[in-house]
Amino acid sequence: MSKADGLKFQLLKLNSSGKVVAELSKGYYTKAAVLLHPSRVTLDDIKGTASLTQFTVEKTLTFKNIETLGKTDKGFEDAKRVIAALKNKGVSGIGAVGFCWGGKVVAELSKGYYTKAAVLLHPSRVTLDDIKEIKTPIAILAAQFDNSTAPELVKQFKEVLSTNKIDNFVKIFPGVSHGWTVRYKDDNVTAVKSANEAHQDMLDWFTKYVQKT
Template sequence: MSFTSCCLKTFTWGGTPVGTEIKLANNDCYITGDDKDAAILLVHDIFGWRYPNVRLLADHFAREVNATVYVPDFFGGWVVDWKAAEEDRWSEIDLDGVAKDQSREIRGPEIVACARAIKAELGFRRLGAVGYCYGGWAVCHIASKTQETQLVDAISMAHPSWLVKEDIDNIAVPVQVLAVEHDPSYTPELKNYTFQTALTWKVPFDYQHFPGIVHGALVRGDERHEGEREAMSRAKNAVVAWFRQLLH
């Protein structure tokens, strides 16, 4: 598994996140919203849990879904140099090191622990999970029928990375896929495999296609690129509608 420069195209939104920071299953975590019944676990992309866009998305979900949203740090305190990424200075970012340090083997147990803490320890009746890029494999991991108990009630993933066919095979809860047209991570082969496999699922499946849009744009849409902000807004609204339906 590796990260590529296509994962790092970004544009920082305006606005100020309104949530606070806590600990969740020993991980630092951004929390926003105050619903006691429904929660959403948001798994960030390579830009991490402190990235303003991610927190602003979490705020939107909290308000519009009526849920408490948790955004844990799944990078062990590491934060990418946002400025270097925005200026295409990829040589200053150790992408191979990031992939090694944030591997499935290392972060998978943390992601499971956070989902379990929200549902079992904090007592939420319903839990959804949404993942962007890196977060795509993560939400499939906690939605897998290989887990000892059902951790989440529904998932959504946008331009997912690190997916393998086994992840798709084992999905056991309603799943939403937000797929952009130009995506070297979620390839045409994997998209087709998702469709074929979805026919065997006995759970709802929602697939939305974003023509002309590149990997990363649904959380980091650049208003200077035609159609990206509109796609980002559409994706946000799709996630809201999905979880409003399945968490309440």
């Protein structure tokens, strides 16, 4: 492969007005795995495909089992299965991105060596103890107004990562709130600009650590 494949976990269902990050990911194979449904992804889902690019995970998201939504432990296990399947297909470079509680799942992945790099966008449920265990290069893109992960906590994340000598990129976007990278109106110029800036930061991080020349 002239360029490494990138695995992008979009762990929240994008708002219909949101830009699909995959559209921006030129040069990468992008897989948005919806891990909110209790059903699982198995290796057989991938083994039967003729090529990597034909593999898709399409699962219907229902709210009948709403108590299962946001179970990060299940999301983590499913994410590992998808990564294992991709590696069995010969994918050498994998990066993971998590939105909201998906950030918790990607943080868990980053405690091991499942991926080459990670990006968290307006993460929730990520603790300082989680950050202390991070082993892979990680970018954290946070909002100025976010009750899930306040800027003060994000600054502590930065301090811990730097102390532990983990390459990191931490940025707090001014004037935005939780979910700004996927929940915005296309006719809001300011919102679109902030979202696009975050998307580009994400891709730049993967270009640095995942993409091969």
